[in-house]
Amino acid sequence: MGFRSVRFHGFRNLEDGEVNLGAHDVYLIGENGQGKTNFLEALYLLSYGSSFRTRQDRDLVAWESREMAIHSRFETPEEPEGRLSVTWRDGTKSIRLHGKAVNDRKELLRRIPVIVFVHEDFLFIGGPPERRRWFMDQTLSLHDPLYVDQIRRFKKLLKERNHLLKSRKTALLDHYGEQLAYAGLAVSDRRESLTRGFGAIFTPLFQEVSGLEEEVTMVYRPSWGEARSTGEVMAKLKEKQDMDLALGTTGSGPHRDRFMFIAGGRDFAKSASTGQQRLLSLVLRVAQARFYTETTGRKPLLLLDDVLLELDPGRRRMFRDRLPEAEQIIYTFLPGEETGRIGEESLTYQVKNGVLRER
Numbered sequence: 001m002g003f004r005s006v007r008f009h010g011f012r013n014l015e016d017g018e019v020n021l022g023a024h025d026v027y028l029i030g031e032n033g034q035g036k037t038n039f040l041e042a043l044y045l046l047s048y049g050s051s052f053r054t055r056q057d058r059d060l061v062a063w064e065s066r067e068m069a070i071h072s073r074f075e076t077p078e079e080p081e082g083r084l085s086v087t088w089r090d091g092t093k094s095i096r097l098h099g100k101a102v103n104d105r106k107e108l109l110r111r112i113p114v115i116v117f118v119h120e121d122f123l124f125i126g127g128p129p130e131r132r133r134w135f136m137d138q139t140l141s142l143h144d145p146l147y148v149d150q151i152r153r154f155k156k157l158l159k160e161r162n163h164l165l166k167s168r169k170t171a172l173l174d175h176y177g178e179q180l181a182y183a184g185l186a187v188s189d190r191r192e193s194l195t196r197g198f199g200a201i202f203t204p205l206f207q208e209v210s211g212l213e214e215e216v217t218m219v220y221r222p223s224w225g226e227a228r229s230t231g232e233v234m235a236k237l238k239e240k241q242d243m244d245l246a247l248g249t250t251g252s253g254p255h256r257d258r259f260m261f262i263a264g265g266r267d268f269a270k271s272a273s274t275g276q277q278r279l280l281s282l283v284l285r286v287a288q289a290r291f292y293t294e295t296t297g298r299k300p301l302l303l304l305d306d307v308l309l310e311l312d313p314g315r316r317r318m319f320r321d322r323l324p325e326a327e328q329i330i331y332t333f334l335p336g337e338e339t340g341r342i343g344e345e346s347l348t349y350q351v352k353n354g355v356l357r358e359r
Contacts, residue, residue, distance in 0.1 A: 002112065002301045002328030003043060004073040010065030012038040013354035020358075023347040026330040027339060029359075030351030036332040039351070040116065040303045042070050043330065046084050047114040047301070049095050049105035057088050066090075074112055076327075082111065106148050112327075113142050115289045116303040121281040125261065125269045132259040139288050140194050143295045147190050151254075154183040158250055166248040173241065174234075180253065181233035187254040188222045195220040195259070201294070202287040209318055210279055216263045223256035278310050282319060289324040302329045309337065 007018040013035050028036045037053075041060075044052050051060065061068045067089040074082040079098075087094045095102040102108065123131045140147040161176045199218045206216050227233045236252060237244075244251055261268040261280065272280065289300050302323065308316050316338070323329070333339050349356040 001075045001077070003046075004075055006042060006046070006073075007071040008042065008069075010062045010068035011042055011060060011070055012062060014038055014042070014062075015355045019349070019356050020347065021328070021330075023345055024328055025346035026328070027346065027348040028330065028332045028351050028356070029335055029337075029339075029348065030332075031335060034351045035354040035356075036351050037118075037305050038354070039356070040305050040330065040332065043072075043301075043303060044114055044116055045086050046070060046072050047108060047112045049086065049093075049102070049108055052116055052118065057093050058091075061088060076111065079111070084108075084111070106145050109142060109145065109148075113292060113298070113300040114303060115285055115292070115300045116305070117282060117285045117307040118305045119307065121285060121307070122277050124281050124284055125272065125277045129256075129258050133255075133257060135284065135288075136191060136194060136198075136259055139198060139291060140190055142288075142292050142300075144190070147187075150183065150186045150190065154180070154187050154254060157183050158253065158255060162249050165244050165250065168245060170241075170245070177234055177237045178230060180250070181230045181237065184224070184254045185228070185230065185233060188224065188257070191254070191257065192220055192222070197295075198287060198291050201290050202283065205287055205290075205322070206280060206283045209283055209315070209322065210276065212263075214263045216261050216268050216280070219260045219262050221258045221260060223252045223254065223258075275310070279315065279319075282307060282311075286319075286322060286324055289326065293324060299325050299327045302326045304329065304331045306332050306334065309334065313338070 002024075003021040005018055005020050005022070008014045009016050019039075028039060030036050041051055041053055045060070051057075054060070067087070069085065069087040071085040072083070074084060076082060083096075083098050085094075085096045087096075095105070095108070097107065097111070124135050137147075137151060141151075157176060157180045161173070161180055164170075164172055164176060195218055203215055203217050206212075210216075224233050224236055227236055237250075240251055263271075268280075269277070289302065292298070292300050308319065311319060331339070348359045350359050
């Protein structure tokens with residue numbers, strides 16, 4: 001189960017036409033810049049309604065085209081003959097499921113949950129705090145539609161309070177501060193619970209793969225500290241109100257939360273080697289997939305974009321052996337790169353100049 005086929009029109013550099021995906025394992029082999037990542041991006045776009053590479057939908061359209069379309073057939077236990085499409089024309093994106101318009105991308109999440117492994121994932125460790133917040137929010141959103149609503153509500157209230165701060169309309173700050181506190185605490189509670197459940201999968205898995213004697217644990221540090229009631233948060237907001245007014249923005253809340261990796265009481269990200277950071281980012285994605293399966297009883301679809309290239313052969317085999325169960329796995333490899341054993345239930349495509357040819 002997973003994607004059965006995908007048909008392109010005017011998408012990036014990919015040739016217009018249909019590609020068969022009727023196999024559990026799909027291998028895309030080609031040099032860099034030929035379209036392998038574009039292909040994975042298209043599947044991600046179908047699953048989430050957005051790209052993992054750009055926020056500008058116009059970037060998805062081929063240079064010579066003024067519109068693009070991706071049409072797919074997929075299979076799940078609930079929908080054995082599903083149809084999903086994304087189109088962009090004249091600045092407007094349209095998503096259709098079984099021919100009907102999708103007005104909220106939240107409807108897509110439970111259809112074909114995709115976990116994508118890309119080079120930029122190392123920013124979850126060495127990058128800014130918002131990258132780790134984004135990863136954990138995505139992990140929650142994959143299985144909990146309620147959390148999608150909670151984080152949206154918090155961001156809406158945050159935007160409204162920031163507008164009041166910039167325009168110095170202080171009379172309404174308490175009113176919006178109370179709503180922000182209530183919405184923000186709901187987000188913090190879910191993140192705290194997630195950290196416990198996710199950490200129970202991540203910590204032993206990383207220790208096993210890395211071979212480190214010291215455990216690396218994930219720690220959640222909410223911006224509001226120990227505050228657990230609306231009144232306690234309101235007091236913190238009041239305490240920082242003058243500074244918020246001076247800066248024109250809310251300086252505390254879930255948008256400032258931190259997730260850290262701690263080993264021996266120290267920030268592991270600051271001492272980890274480049275190889276350890278890369279390995280940790282891969283393990284995070286594996287843990288994300290396993291957490292999803294444990295939480296929902298369903299298996300995701302995995303997209304792996306040249307992420308095994310930087311691992312030594314031993315760690316590469318160890319990592320492949322620990323990939324979670326999946327409905328479908330789509331790999332990209334460079335020519336001549338070791339792919340491991342290619343099973344009978346697989347398809348292999350040569351990718352060159354946006355054209356996929358079955359091997």
